[in-house]
Amino acid sequence: MAKAKKETNTVQDFTKYIRWFWVIFLGGILSIVLVFLLASWGVFGEMPDHTVLENPKTNLATEILSSDGQTLGKFYFNDNRTPVGYNELPQYLVNALIATEDARFKDHSGIDAKGTLRAILTLGSGGGASTISQQLAKQLFHGEGSKNIVERVLQKVKEWIIAIRLERQYTKEEIIAQYFNIYDFLNNADGIRSASRIYFGKEPIELDLKESAMLVGMFKNSSLFNPRKRVELTKTRRNVVLAQMEKYDFIDEKVKDSLQKTDLDLNYSPESHREGIATYFRGYLDGFMKDWIKENPKPDGTKYNLYNDGLKIYTTIDSRMQKHAEDAVQQHMPRLQAEFFNQNNIKKNPTAPFLDLNKNEVASLLRRGMKQSERWRHLKYDLKKSDKEIEASFNEPAEMTVFAWEDGRASEIDTIMKPIDSMRYYKSFLRTGMMSMDPQTGHVKAWVGGMNYRHFQYDMVNQGKRQIGSTFKPFVYTAAMDQLHLSPCDELPDTPFCIEANKYGNPEEWCPKNSGGEYGGTRSLKNALANSVNTITARLIDKVGPQTVIDLVRKLGIDSDIPAVPSIALGTPDISVYEMVGAYSTFANQGVYTKPVMVTTIADKNGTILYQFKPETRDVLSEETAYVTVKLMEGVTQSGSGARLRGKGRDSYRSDYRKVITGYPYEFTNPIAGKTGTTQNQSDGWFMGMVPNLVTGVWVGGEDRAVHFPGITYGQGAAMALPIWGVYMKNCYADKHLEISKDAFTKPKNLSINVDCSKVDSDSDSNQDDNTPEDLDF
Structure with missing residues (x-):
């Protein structure tokens, strides 16, 4: 019991x-x-609800695209991200991700039950259980989370739920693409497109197997596996990825073993606002877009964000021509600068780099520069320092990185220098501005606002305006031919000439002199323009009056201030490269002015068109007058100051990387219309050059007019600016895909004006303005 x-x-x-x-x-x-x-x-x-899952919020960089489909740069604050689709990812990359992060990715629905059970039983020692979908959920909606165990568990629960929802909302391919697009690969490489461009200089679809393995290896911890700072550690991690790919039969053992022995082979190409191609143009575009955003709100009334909304800006810049333009500047400027330093240094000139100034004037100039500097603004308004304290700080040595030409290339030097000395140092550098444009469409193809955007941010294409010298003379000739129906073959006396005081509001009698003080006989207009004869230009403006010329240049798109005085005939106004190229393009476009165009289309991140440009054109000249002006300027490159473009020569180099030119190695044989320009004391050198489908303007000079060559040999437009045009066009012609014209300019059908002045000019040919020896030594 x-x-x-x-x-x-x-x-x-x-x-x-x-x-x-x-x-x-x-x-x-x-x-x-x-x-x-x-x-x-x-x-x-x-x-997140289903609407958020459909459109997860990520910051997308605005992308700037060239006319030939290349990325010129991006606008972004923190996230340099441009998403790509699954079809833009190489299979190597996808296989590497699956093999390393989620081998059963194609078989589960967001949660890997087998992996989760293994993780629980081994307490995580056998590896984590997060699927690609879970990791994407974490990246999109939660971040790193808390170290508190309860919060970590709750976060993991949320990740599981979101992962399942993502799997319902998207295809497997879309999840993989999002995962690659969301990840931060460091060094401004947000997302796979930025990462592949920054680390390897190529688009994602072009990545090879070992490059794909390295980038996938960074998913574990991009800060730890940073290929720029921890090369060997990153290489080891890459080899782990390759081993995983071999384990899951994506590659064979032989391929794995061979690739594991290779280096990373980075092609580091940083993407920042101050580096890369077309930096000055991107600086202009920043202002253009901010103005556009103010005037064009979203449908809901809010404003577009230039740095986060993933806009796409389609520009007229041709990346190939932009590269040719930048290369031409980089080739010519260090050699010209070397000669400038050779002629203008402290031993030869106590006030170097300034000429024509005494010590007190130099001190005054530098003091103005101090007060305009960012350093002054920061100390004055942010730190509330007194003027005396600020001026004292400019004389205290400080560590700094400065620009330099080294071995013929732009570089940076770490040094210790007084800020006041750095100001003088930077003012010693010659600057440049260059713009190239299709005269028929108005599309700007190349824009170089200086030598180095990091150190010289003032844009000499659009912001800077300088005296234009003899490049203004074609406007005077055009006005005279249009008003008086003159022919290029008509002759005027080349003798001293004066315009009396008060005739056009000028207070004193104006008597311009020819360069070198040479006169004699008569000259045809074509010969006079080719040789920049000042007296004949003065006679022409006296016949039509300064206001007639001003009215013409206004129609040609020049808005800069131009006083109605006779001296404008010789180029005293300050005008930008941008305005000059637009104006000259009217001559090449048969008398029709086309406003320069830089942006053709703006689209949102979904491809919806937000803006499409409308050409702005107007008839300014008859076809006949425009053609006659072109024929006048062809004389400049045939027998005038631009004739060196026809020359032959060879290059050799000295140890200081200055170039010795015997003759001029351009050898152009096609029709070219152009005009050189040199201002008083050689402060500015210009060259405007045209072929039928491309007009290009180049300016070279110092930041201050007191910075210039002491003599005409190197200080004229034919020596300072023309070589940049010559190198640029030579490279453009060598690039057959560009189809730059070598044809003659279009001749009007009913041309009634004689443009063949060969007989007249054979009797009166000489070189006056822009005179130079046959050989230039730089």
């Missing part, structure tokens, strides 16, 4: 344990279900 009772009690106790087991088990399951339900309802924090 007692034994039976004992057995009964044992059975009851066992049943009690079973009951408690099921209570605990079912309670645990219900608790887990409840936790998931509460999490999905947002009790533990906001959860």
Whole structure:
């Protein structure tokens, strides 16, 4: 009896344990279900709904695209991200990701049950269980989370829920593409497109196997596996990825072994606002877009964000021509600068780099520069320093990085220098501005505002305006031919000439002199323009009046201030390269002015067109007058100051990387219309050059007019600016894909004016303005 009772009690106790087991088990399951339900309802924090999942919020950089489809640069604050589609990813990259991060990715629905169970049983020692979908959920909606165990568990629950929702919302391919697009690969490489361009200088689809493996290896921890700072560690991680690919049969052992022995082979190409191609143009575009954004709100009334909304800006810049333009500047400027330093240094000139100034004037100039500097602004308004304290700080040595030409290339030097000395140092550098444009469409093809945007940010294409010298003379000739129906073959006396005081509001009598003080006989207009004869230009403006010329240049798109005085005939106004190229393009476009165009289309991140440009054109000259002006300027490159473009020569180099030119190695044989320009004291050198489908303007000079060559040999437009045009055009012609014209300019069908002045000019050919020896030594 007692034994039976004992057995009964044992059975009851066992049943009690079973009951408690099921209570605990079912309670645990219900608790887990409840936790998931509460999490999905947002009790533990906001959860994204289906609309957010359809359009997850990520910051997207605005992309600047060239006319030939290349990325010129981007606008962004923190996230340099441009998304790509799955079809833009190489299979190597996808396979590397799956093999390393989620081998069963194609088989699960967001949660890898096998991996999760393994992680629980091994307490994580056998590897994590996060699927690609879970990792994407974490990247999109939660970040790193808390170290608190409870919060970590709740975060993991949220990731599971979001991962399942993502799997329902997107295809596997879309999830992989999003994962690659969202990740931060460091060094401004946000997303796979930026990463492939920055680390390897190529688009994602062009990545090879080992490059793909390196980038996938960075997913584990991009800060730790940083290929710029931890090369060997990153290489080891890359080899782990290759091993995983071999393990899951994406590659064979032979391929794995061979690639594991190779280096990373980075082609580091940083993408920042001050580096890369077309930096000055991008600086202009920044202002253009901010103005556009102010005037063009979104449909809901809010403003577009230039740095986060992923806009696409389609520009007229041709990346190939832009590269040719920048290369031409980089080839010519260090050699010209070397000669400038050779002629203008402290030993030869106590006020170097300034000429024509005494020490007090130099001190005054530098003091003005101080007050205009960012350093002064910061100390004055941010740190509330007194003027005396600020001036003293400019004389205290400080560590700094300065620009330099080294071995014929732009470079940076770390040094210790007084800020006042650095100002003088930077003012010693000659600057340049260059713009190239299709005269028919108005499309600007190349824009170089200086030598180095990091150190010289003032844009000499659009912001800077300088005296234009003889490049203004074609406007005077055009006005005279248009008003007086003159022919290029008509002759005027090349003798001293004066315009009396007060005739056009000028207070004193104006008597311009020819360069070199040479006169004699008569000259045809074509010969006079080719040789920049000042007296004949003065006679022409006296015949039509300064206001007639001003009215013409206004129609040609020049808005700069131009006083109605006769001296403008010789180029005294300050005008920008941008304005000059637009104006000259009218001559090449048969008398029709086309406003320069830089942006053709703006689209949002979904490709919806937000802006499309409308050409702005107007008839300014008859076809006949425009053609006659072109023929006048062809004379400049045939027998005038631009004739060196026709020359032959060879290059040799000295140890200081200055170039010795015997003759001029351009050898152009096609029709070219152009005009050189040199201002007083050689402060500015210009060359405007045209072929039928391309007009290009180049300016070279110092920041201050007191910075210039002491003599005409190197200080004229034919020596300072023309070589940049020559190198640029030579490279453009060598690039057959560009189709730059070598044809003659279009001749009007009913041309009534004689443009063949060969007989007249054979009797009166000489070189006056822009005179130079046959050989230039730089």
